[in-house]
Amino acid sequence: MSKKYLFLCLIFFFSLVACSSDGNMSNESADSQVEMDTAPQMEKESLHEIGSNEIRNEEMNNTEDTSDQSKVEEQFTERKIIYNANLYVETPKFDQSISLIEEEAVKVGGYIVSSSSYGNTDKENRSGSLVARIPSDHFQAYLTIFEQSSDMKILERSVSGDDVTEQYVDLNARLKSKQVVEERLLAFMKDADKTEDLLKISSDLAKVQEEIEQLTGKINYLENQSDYATVEFSITERKNEIPSVENESKHTWELAKDQFKESVQAIFAFVSSLFVFIIGKSPILVPFLVIAILIWTVMKKKKKRNDTTPS
Numbered sequence: 001m002s003k004k005y006l007f008l009c010l011i012f013f014f015s016l017v018a019c020s021s022d023g024n025m026s027n028e029s030a031d032s033q034v035e036m037d038t039a040p041q042m043e044k045e046s047l048h049e050i051g052s053n054e055i056r057n058e059e060m061n062n063t064e065d066t067s068d069q070s071k072v073e074e075q076f077t078e079r080k081i082i083y084n085a086n087l088y089v090e091t092p093k094f095d096q097s098i099s100l101i102e103e104e105a106v107k108v109g110g111y112i113v114s115s116s117s118y119g120n121t122d123k124e125n126r127s128g129s130l131v132a133r134i135p136s137d138h139f140q141a142y143l144t145i146f147e148q149s150s151d152m153k154i155l156e157r158s159v160s161g162d163d164v165t166e167q168y169v170d171l172n173a174r175l176k177s178k179q180v181v182e183e184r185l186l187a188f189m190k191d192a193d194k195t196e197d198l199l200k201i202s203s204d205l206a207k208v209q210e211e212i213e214q215l216t217g218k219i220n221y222l223e224n225q226s227d228y229a230t231v232e233f234s235i236t237e238r239k240n241e242i243p244s245v246e247n248e249s250k251h252t253w254e255l256a257k258d259q260f261k262e263s264v265q266a267i268f269a270f271v272s273s274l275f276v277f278i279i280g281k282s283p284i285l286v287p288f289l290v291i292a293i294l295i296w297t298v299m300k301k302k303k304k305r306n307d308t309t310p311s
Contacts, residue, residue, distance in 0.1 A: 080165045080222060083139050083229035087146065088156035094126050094237040097152055101130055101233060104145050108138035110228065119237075126237040131230065139229040153238075168222050175215040182208050 091097040094117075102112055110133050117128030134142045143159070146152050185205045192198050278285065 079163060080168045080226040081136070082162040082164060082222075082225045083136060083159070084161075085139075085143060085159045085229065085231045086157070086234070087143070087154055087231065088234045088236075089146065090153045090155055090236050090238045091151055092238050093151045094128070094235065097149075097235060098128065098130065100149070100152075101132065101146070104142060105132045105134060108134060108142055110134040110138070110142070113230075117235075125239060128233075128235045130233040130235070132233070133228040134231055136227060136229050139231075142231065164222050164226065168219065168226075171215055171219050171222070175212065175219065178208055178212045178215065182212065 089097065105112055113131040113133055115130045117126055119126040147154060182205065185201055185208060189198065189201045189205065192201055
């Protein structure tokens, strides 16, 4: 009886051991199955996380670009205006007026771009043209100098202004964006191993750098045009024909002398006309003159005879 009980106990023990090992194996296979099932999901989650990061980075970049543009707009709150002026001037002092334009331009920190004149003789009225670049801060004051000048008469004046602030801000924002792309391409070039990648990045980098140069040139042009106003002068010389005070006596003597000459010429003309008339009409006038003399002589003798006869 005891042997039989012992045998049953052994069988029950081995059964427990077998069940335990099967359970462990099933648990291990279940765990491996779970790992196999969760691996793709983890990979998907990892890829999703990377994509999300890229999207977040892109959004951050967009936000940075927007903030950069906002900073640029805040930085350039001062208006960028290109001023131009055209003055048509008449002056009796041609050389002095040109010197005044050049000297006043230098005084306010400007410079002369071009200068030309036509006609060099004293008998002809000279003309010329000048183009001056004046700092925008002194633009109005510079024009006022010639408007108040007694030697310069402004016949025509035109002033215009072109507001390029929006264009200037847009160019600076585009330049900032291109510079960011340039930095990224330079970083990619350092990490690139393949020749094909290097060539592709080099080509893209060259295009971006060319665009940066073009944008920089446009920005510099707008800055120069807005910082310095352009003033164009068209000058005509006008001779002063009115005699001055110191020459008034000389002018009076000339007038008197001209009047005397005219009077003498009138007398000579009258005498000459009378002489021509007498000579021309002498065949008719001589007989009438002889008859008139005879009549006057007869009448004189008759009157004398009457006076001597006693009453």
